[in-house]
Amino acid sequence: MKITLTVNGKKREVEVKPHTRLLDVLREDLGLTGTKEGCGKGECGACTVIMDNKVVASCLVLAPQADGSEIQTVEGLAGKDKLHPIQQSFIETGAVQCGFCIPGMIMSSKKLLDEKINLSEEEIKRGLSGNICRCTGYVKIIDAVKEASHKMQSGGEENV
C-alpha cells in the first residue's frame, strides 16, 4: 500500500507493506539513517522521532499508522550552514561519546524544549527517561539540554 508522509517538511510517498516499521521507511526507503535501531522493542530510544508533535519509538509504529503524519528526524534540525542549538550544545558539552544514542536523545530533547524552554533537571531526566546511553554519560547529556535551553532562550533559534 502507498502512504504519504511529510518528513522534515518534505512530502514523501512510499510503497509499504502493512507490517513495515516507520523506522525502516525512514532508513531504508528514504535513506535517513540518522535514526538508529537499537533494541527494536521500544526500550532504548535510539529510533526516537517526532511524529505529529509526539515522541515515538519508530520501531513500534507501523508504516501505515504514520500515513498522513508529520515526521521530524535528526536530519531536519540543522539550518543551511549552522547546527541546531541542541546539536551545538551536545558538541560543546562533550555529551557525545560513541554517538549511537544521540539522534534519539536529541529528538527527545527537541520535544522537551519545544514544550517548555525553562526545564528543571528533574524534567530533563524524565523527558529523556526513554533514551538509553550505554557509554553511560548522562551527566553531560543533561548539561547539553540545559545549555541548549540557554542558547534557545538567548535567540539561538533564529537560524533554524
Add this chain to the structure above:
Amino acid sequence: MKKQSKDVKNRQKTSGEDSSSYFRPKSKEGLLQILRDYEEDFTIIAGGTDLLVEHYQNLYKIDRWLDLNWVSEFKEIKIYDDKVEIGSMVTHERLYKLDKIKELYPVIQQAAADVGSPQIRSRGTIGGNIVTSSPAGDLLPPLLVYDAKLKLISKEGERVVDANEFFTGPKRNVMENGEIVEKIILPLRDEKYKGAWVKVGKRKALVISSISLALNLVFDEDEKIKESRICIGSAAPVPLRIESAEEKLFDKKASKVKIDEVAQIVADEISPIDDIRGTAKYRRQVAFNITKSALSEVINQ
C-alpha cells in the same frame, strides 16, 4: 485474463484507504461494518507497544491488521454528571496530562505518568493496557479501585463488564473473539475521596512493576470511611482487590484505623511468585510496606 470483481471492498488503493491486509476504520460504525463484512480473524492493534514487540520478536504471520488508531469515537473523553467515559484509544500521555483526570481520578493519572517512557506513553493506550491483561498492567489496579466498568462491542452487540470481573488470569480475560473494548466507564462520586498509587520496580522508567498498589478511600460527612478499595498489581495472576483488608477499613474514622493490621492482611492475601522482577518473599514484604505507607499518607493528609 481474469477480470477483477468490482465489489471487492478492500482492494489496494492509494494513501488513506484500507489495503487487503490492513484495515483502518475511521468510525465505530466503520469498524463494526468491517467486523460484519469479513469473517476472517483480525489481529487488532491499538498503541502497538506490546503487540509489535511480540510480533517483531517472533515474526509470526499476521494476515490482517485491524488498526483502532483511526476510530475517532475511541479517542474521546466525555464527562457527565454521574460518570466519565474514557475511550479505549486514549493514550497514557493524555491521561496523565489532563487536569480533569488529575482532579477526578488522581490514581489513574499517577499510574499513567508511570507507564514506560515518553515514547511508550505517547502511543500506548488505556484500552490496550486492559486487553493485554498483564497482572503488571499499570492502569489496572487504579481502574479497579474506582469501580470502572468496561463497554465491549462486537458485531453481535454490546455488553458492559465490571473491571473487577474482567481479568481471569495472566494475559487472560473474559473477552470473546471479535469483541473490542469501546470505552471505560468511571462513576463520579459526590463524596470526598482520596487515593494513592505506588509502583515499585528496578528503575523509574521503562520498567514492568515488581509490585504496585492502588488505594481509594471514600469518606462520609463525619470523616468515616464509607467505602474502601485496595488493589495490588503484579502479585497474583490478576490485579487483585484485597476485600478482607477493605472490610477492615469500613466505617472507621481515620484515626481509628489499625494500619499495620490492614497491611498484614494485604501481605497475606496476595499470591506472588518468584520471577525476574523479585521473589515472592520480597513481594510480600514490600506489599506490607507500601500498604502501610499509602494508608498513612491518605489518612494523614
